[in-house]
Amino acid sequence: MASGGVVDVDPGLGPRRWGALGALALATFVLALDMTILNVALPSIAADLKADTGGQQWTVDAFLVVFASAMLPAGMLGDRFGRRLTLVTGLAVLLAGSVVGALADGPGLLIAGRAVMGLGAALVSPLTVAVLPALFGPAERAKAIAALTAAFTAGLPLGPLVGGWLLDRYWWGSVLLVNVPLVLVALAGCALLLPETRERGAPPVDVLGAACVAGALGALCHGLIEGPSLGWGAPLVLASWAAALPLLAVPAARERGRERPPLGLGLLRDPAFGGNALIGALISFILAGLIFVLPQYLQAVHGHDAFGTGLRLLPLLAGVLVAARGCQPLVRQFGPRGIVATGLALLSFAGIQGSTTEVGSGYGLTAIWLTVAGLGAGLALLPATEAALAALPSDRSGTGSGLLMTLRHVGGAICVAVLGSLLAQVYRDRLDTDGLPPAAAEASRESVVAAHAVAGNTGRTTLADSADWAFTHGMSVTLYVCSLTALGGALLAGLLLPQRRAVRSGVTTLATAEGDARE
Secondary structure: OEEOOEEOOOOOOOOHHHHHHHHHHHHHHHHHHHHHOOHHHHHHHHHHOOOOHHHHHHHHHHHHHHHHHHHHHHHHHHHHHOHHHHHHHHHHHHHHHHHHHHOOOOHHHHHHHHHHHHHHHHHHHHHHHHOHHHHOOHHHHHHHHHHHHHHHHHHHHHHHHHHHHHHOOOOOOHHHHOHHHHHHHHHHHHHHHOOOOOOOOOOOOOHHHHHHHHHHHHHHHHHHHHHHHHOOOOHHHHHHHHHHHHHHHHHHHHHOOOOOOOOOHHHHHOHHHHHHHHHHHHHHHHHHHHHHHHHHHHHHHOOOOHHHHHHHOHHHHHHHHHHHHHHHHHHHHHOHHHHHHHHHHHHHHHHHHHHOOOOOOOHHHHHHHHHHHHHHHHHHHHHHHHHHHHOOOHHHHHHHHHHHHHHHHHHHHHHHHHHHHHHHHHHHHHOOOOOOOHHHHHHHHHOHHHHHHHHHHHOOHHHHHHHHHHHHHHHHHHHHHHHHHHHHHHHHHHHHOOOOOOOOOOOOOHHHHHHHHHO
16 A cells, blocks of 8 residues: 555545545545534524633634644654554544534533544545545546545534524534534445555655644634733733744744654645645635634524524635636646636725625625625635645645644634634724623623623613614724735735646646546
8 A cells, every 4th residue: 555655545445435435535524524514503602602702712713723833743653653543533533523512501511621622624625635546546536636625615614504403493503413413424424445655765754843833823823812801911911922933933943953753743834735835824814714704693693593504605616616617627728726726816806895784784685795705715715725635645644734734723623713803803992881780791792692682781872873883893993904814815826826837746727637638
């Protein structure tokens, strides 16, 4: 299965490899679903578990932070001890975390369950890509990558829809228990159909370096999330930020001078890998921002139920599916750089349109800019992912895939922390609480859901109107930031990304693979 560290296609797999791809796609879909399915449940969690804005952010970010920070060692574990073993273990951990989170009776236990889910997801995500060279030859590998990318991008907008359907029928914990049957099927498929592969001579897992990366990301997000409530100059917030930089310096120093750096940070020096990995992180930042703020707007401001909110997010999925279908011919015709830049430009346009939303805006405006956002995300993400993977030598597929996915999910985690804090700060500053008792005023500042509850208890309809206006203004600011981020990404793509990429031994480019297939 491997020679000199290079993974070759197992000729005995036959049609079984497509079943294995289906199991990998299902696992990838579940990971994407878990990144967004909880968003529509945030109002219910705020009410049932008494979670403030910071608690709601942590229920989302506990998954994302652990997910992002544990993927580097996960890729190394797969390379060293076996990719199938690591992937199956991750699915089992994800299953356990889902059950713990669903049965939580307070924010703390829910956040702990989400963190365990993040650890399981980290063990799964990089290995779904790393096992592909053992399943598919160059002519089929690009299609397999496209299938996994489509599964991931489809799971993001479907999360709120599935979550909304469940919330209309069951309690909020059902959005986590839905993982149980899906993960069991994926686990069985991966265990039975995947071949075991590992890298001969893989370097030892750098436990200290990986722990420092995890600590740095956690400290950064902690400061960003707690800033609005504690104050940006609070000692705890400043200490969190001060700890992040030296923690990041440790793994960077340990990588220098090593022939085979265990974390693979040197891979980022390759523009084809590093540039496309950065683009993937920016896209994740933008999508996480859209899916974090929009469900709250549709539910809290417009009063839609959870399932109705999920339905109203479907234009995002429609745009992604259209892009996935048309992306490959466009890349063959114009090259990946122009398509990635065009997709990011469309995302920027969607963010600008979304930032014009007002309290009384109809759904038509939202549907239009969501469709454009999905189209842009699909056009940018698929070729960027494929080009980054094409730059990896096959003997670093686990480590490189882990690094790629780490950067992508760091983008999502930082987005929820940064934009969630920005939204909370703008909301607090704009909310009019004049005339309210201090306790009621403070409760109203926690979230728009809390403000509506206070308004209902006190009969202050003007408070509800002010909360709607303040939240919508905060959403407009966050979407404007997303637009600027996408515009900057489009410029970077045009300047940094290579137009074509030569074939490496690990994964071929989309254009080359399809060319080989035609020959």
